[in-house]
Amino acid sequence: MSEFNVTDCLVLKLKEYDVERNKLDNTMFILYDMNTEEFVIRGQRDYNTRNEGCTYSFQCKREEELVDFIDYMIDSKNPVTEILYNCDNLPYSSNDITFEDLQEELYGYKELSGYDNQLFTKSRMLSNLKILKNMFNYYN
Numbered sequence: 001m002s003e004f005n006v007t008d009c010l011v012l013k014l015k016e017y018d019v020e021r022n023k024l025d026n027t028m029f030i031l032y033d034m035n036t037e038e039f040v041i042r043g044q045r046d047y048n049t050r051n052e053g054c055t056y057s058f059q060c061k062r063e064e065e066l067v068d069f070i071d072y073m074i075d076s077k078n079p080v081t082e083i084l085y086n087c088d089n090l091p092y093s094s095n096d097i098t099f100e101d102l103q104e105e106l107y108g109y110k111e112l113s114g115y116d117n118q119l120f121t122k123s124r125m126l127s128n129l130k131i132l133k134n135m136f137n138y139y140n
Helices: 063-073 099-103 124-135
Strands: 005-020 023-033 038-043 055-060 079-087 109-119
Touching: 005 124, 023 063, 023 099, 023 124, 038 063, 038 099, 038 124, 055 063, 055 099, 063 124, 079 124
Parallel strands: none
Antiparallel strands: 005 023, 005 079, 023 038, 038 055, 079 109
């Protein structure tokens, strides 16, 4: 069993909707790991006839690298829902955090804000990532 953090951590959930198929296409959770000083993505593409919800992970140090990855993963014409959560009991190591656990909201989620039908822009995402990186509260 993994240790759990004693801090709050912001997690940004992005849900991309495919306008042509009229269904959810991609879901990703983004967080900043203060221990490794890296951004972490846990994501999943939607189920379809070719795959069964392919999960993926991505980690990097720089915001620009993360934004480039997200830009590649999300179709620019599809709307995205952004939901910002505060999680107060994530595992200490981000390697122990899975898409499935985040999807099932196992980590004491508290929704802080949400925006529907946003079009992805690099500048907006860079602003969101700065928020994630700067949230770190000890609550002993």
